[in-house]
Amino acid sequence: MSKSALVVRDASGNMLYDTSKTIYGLIKSGPVEFAGKWNRYQSGMGDYIYAFRVTSAVSPIVFTVGTCGRPYQSKEGNDTVFYFSGPVSGLRVYCFDIMRPIFTGPALKTRDESSNFTFNSLQRPLNVKGTTVCPPPTGPWAPPPSAQVPTTPVGIQGGSSYHAQAQIISQMIAGFRAYYYDALIDPTRQKVFAAHIPWSRGCWILGDVNEGSGSYYIQGGDEGCSGIGGGFIRHIFWGAPETTYTSVDVRNRPGMYSLTVDPRPACMYIDTAEYPYPFNPQL
Secondary structure (H helix, E strand, C coil): CCCCCCEEECCCCCEEEECCCCCEEEEEEEECEEEEEEECECCCCEEEEEEEEEECCCCCEEEEECCCCCCEEEEECCEEEEEEECCCCCCEEEEEEECCCCCCCCCCEEECCCCCEEEECCCCECCCCEEEECCCECCCCCCCCCCECCCCCCCECCCEEEEEECCCCCCCCCEEEEEEEEEECCCCCCCCEEEECCCCCEEEEEEECCCCCCCEEEEEEEEEEEEEECCEEEEEEEECCCCEEEEECCCCCCEEECCECCCCCEEEEEEHHHCCCCECCCC
16 A cells, blocks of 8 residues: 655656655754863873754754864763864854754644654755765775775875864974865856765874974874865865874874775765755754
């Protein structure tokens, strides 16, 4: 027996929503707020931490605009908090959750035949435009490529490395190095996308304190993904908070080590023009 449902499509026949299915909808969008500092393990180094907080969420996910690492999710009482580390004060966050009978005002709200809530027109439905996957690291390889990147990776194929302005806590640390790949999604370079990484790979990053200084450090890193404007999505490996950050005497090339090559996360992205910003009806 087929289910009764309200199915809405646009002029091109693309489905906008189907009330027979559980749908994610926007519950909040806005900036991050400064939330203090987290120290590195056995180090005088620390990271500035920024937070994005939602209340009474069931299974929230976030899409971000602005260069950042992965969000660290925490359940704190009735709040779900997403923490971001590093120089990310300008980050824009869009948070979606399973649609529920929340917010006030005239609305279309539907339930399935078992009385489970399925749709709320007061929440903008999550409309995923596509996915993007970070390419594998480049060589040279020693030994040959396998599930783990061995001793001499030089970054991400087609990407580059850059020196970000430090979150200076110890004056001896002038900055940190991240490795990234920018995927061009919109050839017109007009759209601004926000991206979500469903899971994250970890690695350790070997870099120099100042480019060409000859003074090397090692730190934990993990993978993030976000929109950066101009039609691009940025895949990035970023310093992980509360991991080791220490100087080392090495002869290896700076780069990412102990990085899983396969599988790699498929990161969803949305067009931010379809969603209000900022948006917080709970205020």
